[in-house]
Amino acid sequence: xxxxxxxxxxxxxxxxxxxxxTPRIALWRRLRQLGAAQLLDGLVALPLDxxxxxxxxWLAQEVExxxxxxxxxxxxxxTAADERALVxxxxxxxxxxxxxxxEAAEAARDAPEVARRRTVRRLRRALERIDARDFFPPPERDxxxxxxxxxxxxxxxxx
Numbered sequence: 368x369x370x371x372x373x374x375x376x377x378x379x380x381x382x383x384x385x386x387x388x389t390p391r392i393a394l395w396r397r398l399r400q401l402g403a404a405q406l407l408d409g410l411v412a413l414p415l416d417x418x419x420x421x422x423x424x425w426l427a428q429e430v431e432x433x434x435x436x437x438x439x440x441x442x443x444x445x446t447a448a449d450e451r452a453l454v455x456x457x458x459x460x461x462x463x464x465x466x467x468x469x470e471a472a473e474a475a476r477d478a479p480e481v482a483r484r485r486t487v488r489r490l491r492r493a494l495e496r497i498d499a500r501d502f503f504p505p506p507e508r509d510x511x512x513x514x515x516x517x518x519x520x521x522x523x524x525x526x
Contacts, residue, residue: 375415375443376453379423382409383435390433397426402500404456412453414502415441458503465507468493472514476521484522490515 379398383391401422403411413419420441427437444450468490475486494515501508 375441376412377415377420377423378406378410378412378440378442379403379426379437380410380440381427381430381435381437383430383433390430390435394426394430397429400496400500402457402461402502404453404460406453414457454503458505461497461501461503462505462507464493464497465505465511468497468511469507469514472511472518475518480522483518487515487519487522490518 381394383394385391398405398411401413401419403413405411413423420439423439427439430437444453471486471493472490475483475490478486494511497511498508
């Protein structure tokens with residue numbers, strides 16, 4: 368991992384009613400966008416910083432507004448091994464997303480120019496979304512950026 372593991376984490380413990388399912392789905396999507404690690408059913412974690420703490424505070428409020436219960440905690444893992452395992456889980460999740468970007472960029476090489484142009488825009492947006500939840504950059508990050516920029520160079524090259 369490129370970054371040293373954090374010493375502190377922010378955790379969101381929550382419980383939502385089964386019905387209606389809309390708040391549960393919305394929460395799941397937001398947690399995915401944030402890159403939160405699911406530790407247990409109803410317990411997620413992110414490295415602690417001002418932004419992640421604020422986002423969990425907002426999500427806790429949304430859970431309560433939807434009739435659920437939520438608590439935000441800060442803490443640290445008891446062992447370095449547990450922390451490494453959690454960091455690895457977070458890094459592997461974004462690495463898989465970066466690999467998907469790399470594959471899409473490679474597939475776009477032989478596509479018509481119009482399709483390549485759309486693909487470049489889509490993949491740049493995808494990289495922005497992945498970067499937003501990439502707390503421990505894996506090697507795939509640089510490879511994905513390079514793959515997208517190679518396709519962009521084909522599209523943006525003077526004719």
